[in-house]
Amino acid sequence: MAKQLSCRDMSVDCPWFGVAETVDELLKGAAEHSAAVHDAKDIPHEMMESMRRAVKEA
Ligand SMILES: [Zn+2]
Numbered sequence: 001m002a003k004q005l006s007c008r009d010m011s012v013d014c015p016w017f018g019v020a021e022t023v024d025e026l027l028k029g030a031a032e033h034s035a036a037v038h039d040a041k042d043i044p045h046e047m048m049e050s051m052r053r054a055v056k057e058a
Contacts, residue, residue: 004058005030010051012038019058027051 003026006017016033020026030051034040043051 002058004056005051005054007033007038009054009056014038023052023055026055 002019002021003023004017004019005026007014008017014037016037018026018029018033020029027048031043031048034043
């Protein structure tokens with residue numbers, strides 16, 4: 001079962017979504033996207049936890 005997370009899941013108006021085999025891999029991709037596109041280089045721990053909770057089965 002793949003994992004999926006999108007910016008819209010995080011109430012960010014952005015068409016990006018990521019799919020990965022594991023949550024950790026997915027969050028890594030989301031962090032890279034956030035750094036590149038949303039200028040969020042240091043994502044706070046609480047934000048990472050809400051992202052982790054927003055992950056869906058794809
Ligand atoms: Zn985005």
